[in-house]
Amino acid sequence: MTTVAKDGVTAPKLIIEGLSKRYGAVTALEPTHLTVPTGEFLTLLGPSGSGKTTLLQMVCGLVEPTSGRILIDGRDQTQTPVHQRDIGLVFQHYALFPHLTVAENIEFPLRMRALSAAQVKQRVKDALAMVQLDHLAARFPRELSGGQQQRVALARSFVYQPSIILMDEPLGALDKKLREHMQIEIKQLHRETGATIIYVTHDQEEALALSDRICLMNHARIEQLGSPQEIYARPATAFAADFIGISNIFRGQVDTASTGEIRLSTPHGKFRLPAGATCSGAEAAIVVRPEQISLGGDKGNTVVGRVADAVYAGSETRLIVDLDEGETVIVRLPPGQPAPAYGERATLGWNPDAAVLVP
Ligand SMILES: Nc1ncnc2c1ncn2[C@@H]1O[C@H](COP(=O)(O)OP(=O)(O)OP(=O)(O)O)[C@@H](O)[C@H]1O
Ligand SMILES: [Mg+2]
Structure with a gap:
């Protein structure tokens, strides 16, 4: 999962160099540089339209950059197709397979991997327990609430243990109590798996609670990058001060x-x-x-x-x-x-x- 450079220092998991996206006259992301160390929990936080989803979708390969490069484990993956990037995804409106049950949806990413039937069963069971959906394993997505579907999507992104997980407002549809419970679960999963997580939220409290670092975005660019403590104690701009805390x-x-x-x-x-x-x-x-x-x-x-x-x-x-x-x-x-x-x-x-x- 981790790449150790010759000098023994762990190489960054992700390097973004001059990455930008334009849609005609709209600049969705200005040329952006960002380095994410292996195992970091990085949150993209910012108002609607600031470029968070655009950045995330370029990292996973769903959106083609206008300029710039994406390096994962030191290798240029700018042109690599989505399914070859070893990235787990949980998006705001991420579709489940309608013809598969909850358990089958979670199992799906494991099918292409060399695991025994017993291992697959155990992983699916653990993932179901994690999102508290054991009792709904046999249901189909259409028989679930929006929040329950979101939890299935979350379980599915963790189940095959990719080295980078991208999450775009994964808890947006959940009520406050479940949201807080899932925050603790996500944090625990992050600790246990050592995965590098890039997480998008509008919610500054969620960003403060979860992140190693926060990447605060505004008008298609990075406004400030730092630990929650750094940004809270030393906001670089009035916008940063206003947005966090x-x-x-x-x-x-x-x-x-x-x-x-x-x-x-x-x-x-x-x-x-x-x-x-x-x-x-x-x-x-x-x-x-x-x-x-x-x-x-x-x-x-x-x-x-x-x-x-x-x-x-x-x-x-x-x-x-x-x-x-x-x-x-x-x-x-x-x-x-x-x-x-x-x-x-x-x-x-x-x-x-x-x-x-x-x-
Ligand atoms: N396919 C597209 N065509 C044209 N403009 C787009 C497209 N996708 C995004 N944009 C524009 O790019 C900007 C950034 O959008 P993006 O979805 O990255 O914002 P966001 O920070 O994720 O916002 P939100 O918090 O509302 O999800 C917005 O102005 C948006 O309207
Ligand atoms: Mg978005």
């Missing part, structure tokens, strides 16, 4: 003091910036996460407003404050801290070093 974003003009220190001049006042912050443009924004803001004005930067809501969520209270100048700030209060009531005035503060400056 909850953010308070303050925009303003960059203002250089006589001492050389830069500040951000906003409708809410002049904010101090993280130590050593530099900025090339005349305008910028700071991102402050809800947990970095606290009640009281003694932290270095202060805003004032009126409490619009206090939402109790067990492990935290989320305070929504409408600022006097018209923006809304979200604050996460730790458990046990009393929240001011609706309509009360609130002064909020944060340490300048807790914010991130973005262009």
